Amino acid sequence: MSATARALDADEPPERKLYRSADGRMLGGVARGLAGHIGLPVAWVRAFFVALSFTHGLGALLYAVFWIVVPLGVGGRATPRAVFETTPEGRRRLRKPDRGQVLALIVLGIGVFTLVSSFDVNKEAGRYIWPTVLIGLGVVLVWRQADNARRASWTDPDRRRRAFQLARGLVGVALVGTGLTVFVVLRGSVAQLGTAVTAGVAVLTGIILLAGPWLVRMSQDLSEERTLRIRAQERAEVAAHVHDSVLHTLTLIQRNADDAGEVRRLARAQERELRNWLYRPEGTGKEQDEEPSTLAEAVKRSAAEVEDKHGVPLEVVVVGDCPLDEKLAAQMQAAREAMVNAAKYGGEGGPVQVYAEVEGRTVFVSVKDRGPGFDLDEVPGDRMGVRESIIGRMQRNGGSARLRSVPGGGTEVELEMERADG
Amino acid sequence: MTDETTGTENGAGTEGTAGQGEGRRVRVVLVDDHRMFRAGVQAEIGGTESTGVEVVGEAADVDQAVTVITTTRPEVVLLDVHLPGGGGVEVLRRCASLMTAAEDQVRFLALSVSDAAEDVIGVIRGGARGYVTKTITGTDLIASIFRVQEGDAVFSPRLAGFVLDAFASTDAPPVDEDLDRLTQREREVLRLIARGYAYKEIAKQLFISVKTVESHVSAVLRKLQLSNRHELTRWATARRLV
Numbered sequence: 001m002s003a004t005a006r007a008l009d010a011d012e013p014p015e016r017k018l019y020r021s022a023d024g025r026m027l028g029g030v031a032r033g034l035a036g037h038i039g040l041p042v043a044w045v046r047a048f049f050v051a052l053s054f055t056h057g058l059g060a061l062l063y064a065v066f067w068i069v070v071p072l073g074v075g076g077r078a079t080p081r082a083v084f085e086t087t088p089e090g091r092r093r094l095r096k097p098d099r100g101q102v103l104a105l106i107v108l109g110i111g112v113f114t115l116v117s118s119f120d121v122n123k124e125a126g127r128y129i130w131p132t133v134l135i136g137l138g139v140v141l142v143w144r145q146a147d148n149a150r151r152a153s154w155t156d157p158d159r160r161r162r163a164f165q166l167a168r169g170l171v172g173v174a175l176v177g178t179g180l181t182v183f184v185v186l187r188g189s190v191a192q193l194g195t196a197v198t199a200g201v202a203v204l205t206g207i208i209l210l211a212g213p214w215l216v217r218m219s220q221d222l223s224e225e226r227t228l229r230i231r232a233q234e235r236a237e238v239a240a241h242v243h244d245s246v247l248h249t250l251t252l253i254q255r256n257a258d259d260a261g262e263v264r265r266l267a268r269a270q271e272r273e274l275r276n277w278l279y280r281p282e283g284t285g286k287e288q289d290e291e292p293s294t295l296a297e298a299v300k301r302s303a304a305e306v307e308d309k310h311g312v313p314l315e316v317v318v319v320g321d322c323p324l325d326e327k328l329a330a331q332m333q334a335a336r337e338a339m340v341n342a343a344k345y346g347g348e349g350g351p352v353q354v355y356a357e358v359e360g361r362t363v364f365v366s367v368k369d370r371g372p373g374f375d376l377d378e379v380p381g382d383r384m385g386v387r388e389s390i391i392g393r394m395q396r397n398g399g400s401a402r403l404r405s406v407p408g409g410g411t412e413v414e415l416e417m418e419r420a421d422g
Numbered sequence: 423m424t425d426e427t428t429g430t431e432n433g434a435g436t437e438g439t440a441g442q443g444e445g446r447r448v449r450v451v452l453v454d455d456h457r458m459f460r461a462g463v464q465a466e467i468g469g470t471e472s473t474g475v476e477v478v479g480e481a482a483d484v485d486q487a488v489t490v491i492t493t494t495r496p497e498v499v500l501l502d503v504h505l506p507g508g509g510g511v512e513v514l515r516r517c518a519s520l521m522t523a524a525e526d527q528v529r530f531l532a533l534s535v536s537d538a539a540e541d542v543i544g545v546i547r548g549g550a551r552g553y554v555t556k557t558i559t560g561t562d563l564i565a566s567i568f569r570v571q572e573g574d575a576v577f578s579p580r581l582a583g584f585v586l587d588a589f590a591s592t593d594a595p596p597v598d599e600d601l602d603r604l605t606q607r608e609r610e611v612l613r614l615i616a617r618g619y620a621y622k623e624i625a626k627q628l629f630i631s632v633k634t635v636e637s638h639v640s641a642v643l644r645k646l647q648l649s650n651r652h653e654l655t656r657w658a659t660a661r662r663l664v
Contacts, residue, residue, distance in 0.1 A: 317583035317616045353618025368618045
């Protein structure tokens, strides 16, 4: 079922308003909706409709009226159920119809049959019964179709289902057509059929000619209106984002105008966030606090965190990308440690340069600062940062780390790792 | 002075800017639709006595830019990527004849707040000699302007990354083998630029002269501008990197 329904069920009890139920319905969802509204078992309502149908088809008529008037919605059912269900093994299969539904269907069939056969087929009136039933079936099919089209905006059916829906619509139309034809054939003799069809076609053509332009205009207006609405929505989203983040940051900057470091930090963090938001790839509306799943994301995330924490700009360049595996995660930790070191000890000389490249199966990361540099041999043995967190970690995971540091000429850490998978 | 400068956009070697007081002058036009930003850049680089940069004109949109550039014939144009009236690419298109002129050649340096791949690659393919972001320091910007004036290319680390990325995707067979591939050396040079090395450091690392580094970078720029692979444009639009 649609997420909308679930969200509604979870968050707040839906307003007790009469809707036709979109879930677990057999025809239009009228019975299901009514049952949910008045708090009775569905089977009862269905039986009521069926029983009422025996009195000159009143039940069917009532049902049809409900179907037309009541909008399709969510409700009348506590737990939404899908047409497909997931088996314990994780496969999707067609949901087994529940016994009540089958029973109701059988009763309905019997009812209709009894109703129809109660007329004397040989009499004049009786001859129209079967065509009427055919037309009715067709109309029902097409109507359900229309409901589904409305539902499609919630559930977004895949192509196969769309084909199925199309087929269903066509069957409905065919049924109605057959019914009407039978009517025509019964009324007049077959000889008059040609004339009747010609007249029908003529009338139809006339209607299309008259109403055609108007219909086209209406559909154009509709799509234009939709475009405008989408645009307005987008603008609202941008406005909301700018308000939430940019304006707040600007306010903070005004308050902290004296603290140059803080202002820079705020501005940088905000710039990065806004940039991410503006240029994020389409469709990946990833939340900030989600775990990164690719190398590029991980590098950028680490750099952003170090930048915020230490107030030193890090310039990140990533060439290529690949999914993050265990070995690469270790490499990312080492890289992060290198970034922290660079920001702490080398941040004076300008931005720290972070470069990551995926080339074939090798992932290369370099972190370079322009700080004072140091002599690795002179680092006391108890300083575990570089030896353990960077070099040791890379070696344990089958990679390599190289450190190049020139006193006065900055430091560069190179990390190289083979990807686990090809 | 070229041997000393780095041209990378941030800090990477400000040592070279001292060499500009040798009486060399460069005439520059500023094209940007933000008046405040123009004023800021003017304040940073416009002190002709100390910087050697003389701002001879400003423009806020494409039409103005074309007019100002044609009338003043500057040596270097600092060109914003996003402009009313078609953007920096449109300015480049309409000034194409000035870029190839035998005399008084006008050279373009893209200066933008955008670092979306398609924007950057777009202006470079349009004929700009380099690309720097607006976070660049004044001294580095001046150095870049002089580099462009001398006909050299200015690759920021980020641009180098984009180019490496663009030329790395080799799904389509190249139309022109010579153009559509980077040589091993060019790749190495680009990679070092992307890692934040200055020209001088690259030269030392690869045991080549700074002049050779420059010629490699210029060759890459030429390939980027002339490369036939439509793949490149497709790549730029398909990937909204950064």
